[in-house]
Amino acid sequence: MSTQTILLDIADDVAVITLNRPDKLNAFNEDMHKELRAAIKQVKTDKARALVLTGAGRAFCAGADLGARDLASGEKLDLGALLEKYYNPLVLGLRRLPLPVIAAVNGVAAGAGANIALMCDLTFAARSARFIQAFVKIGLVPDAGGTFMLPRLIGLQKAMGLAMTGDDIDAETAESWGLIWKCVEDEALMDTVMDFARHLATQPTRAIGLIKRAMLAAAGNDLESQLRLERNLQRVAGYGTDYREGVAAFMDKRPPKFTGT
Numbered sequence: 001m002s003t004q005t006i007l008l009d010i011a012d013d014v015a016v017i018t019l020n021r022p023d024k025l026n027a028f029n030e031d032m033h034k035e036l037r038a039a040i041k042q043v044k045t046d047k048a049r050a051l052v053l054t055g056a057g058r059a060f061c062a063g064a065d066l067g068a069r070d071l072a073s074g075e076k077l078d079l080g081a082l083l084e085k086y087y088n089p090l091v092l093g094l095r096r097l098p099l100p101v102i103a104a105v106n107g108v109a110a111g112a113g114a115n116i117a118l119m120c121d122l123t124f125a126a127r128s129a130r131f132i133q134a135f136v137k138i139g140l141v142p143d144a145g146g147t148f149m150l151p152r153l154i155g156l157q158k159a160m161g162l163a164m165t166g167d168d169i170d171a172e173t174a175e176s177w178g179l180i181w182k183c184v185e186d187e188a189l190m191d192t193v194m195d196f197a198r199h200l201a202t203q204p205t206r207a208i209g210l211i212k213r214a215m216l217a218a219a220g221n222d223l224e225s226q227l228r229l230e231r232n233l234q235r236v237a238g239y240g241t242d243y244r245e246g247v248a249a250f251m252d253k254r255p256p257k258f259t260g261t
């Protein structure tokens with residue numbers, strides 16, 4: 001699929017969605033939200049086994065398009081309605097995808113762009129990339145799940161500091177704080193992420209989807225509920241062909257051939 005604001009490519013069981021408004025640093029507008037939603041649906045339909053999210057040009061995503069017709073008017077707008085219509089379903093759509101979602105943050109990630117990158121299951125960033133909770137600079141509150149993810153990833157003090165100041169954080173610092181999985185040299189970013197995604201796509205991806213569900217549910221569960229969830233998910237995994245294949249391969253001393261089922 002190739003549309004105006006999103007590029008979608010699926011090969012070797014790996015889907016790559018590229019945010020594609022480079023002259024606006026891939027800022028979200030309505031078209032991009034709609035095309036992104038359709039692309040995510042397509043990824044599910046095509047049964048991709050890993051998804052990579054990246055940006056075209058020098059940025060990952062500069063957040064909401066501040067020049068968009070509705071936002072630029074300066075009129076009193078219900079921004080909550082915009083979140084309800086576009087950003088919240090996007091966040092939930094990525095979280096509920098039963099496959100690993102990997103961000104390749106190729107450049108600056110600001111506002112909702114930063115938080116979408118942090119909502120991915122694993123976030124890689126180019127050394128020159130920056131993460132900016134830009135909201136406060138325009139009198140707004142972090143959205144797209146930022147207030148949920150930041151304290152969980154880096155603790156309350158650092159989360160509060162980033163959100164209240166809107167200061168940049170570079171990729172190396174982001175890695176050292178645990179905000180992202182890995183900082184990679186700029187020129188190696190896409191190869192590193194694609195190799196990683198292709199590798200994951202050969203792994204027991206149904207189990208990986210269940211791992212994702214368990215990890216994400218943990219934040220809202222007490223121990224007993226989480227143990228019950230682990231029991232339920234392990235039951236599902238244990239009925240899968242990948243479990244049988246994994247054990248058989250181990251016993252036969254040969255590499256496993258997982259199918260994601």
Ligand code: LHQ
Pocket residue numbers: 023024025027062063064065066067068071079082083087108110111112113132134135138140143
């Ligand atoms: C942009 C943008 C942009 C349009 C760069 N929009 N054009 C908000 C409202 C409503 C509901 C839902 O939720 C949200 C969530 C949010 O995301 S709020 C936060 C919105 N984002 C920002 O406040 C970030 C604004 N951008 C920046 O601070 C800078 O552009 C960054 C730090 C990202 C990059 O700085 P530079 O590398 O110096 O690039 P630049 O500022 O020169 O931008 C390049 C071009 O991109 C420029 O256009 P031009 O025609 O002059 O070349 C910018 O106007 C355009 N651009 N961000 N969000």
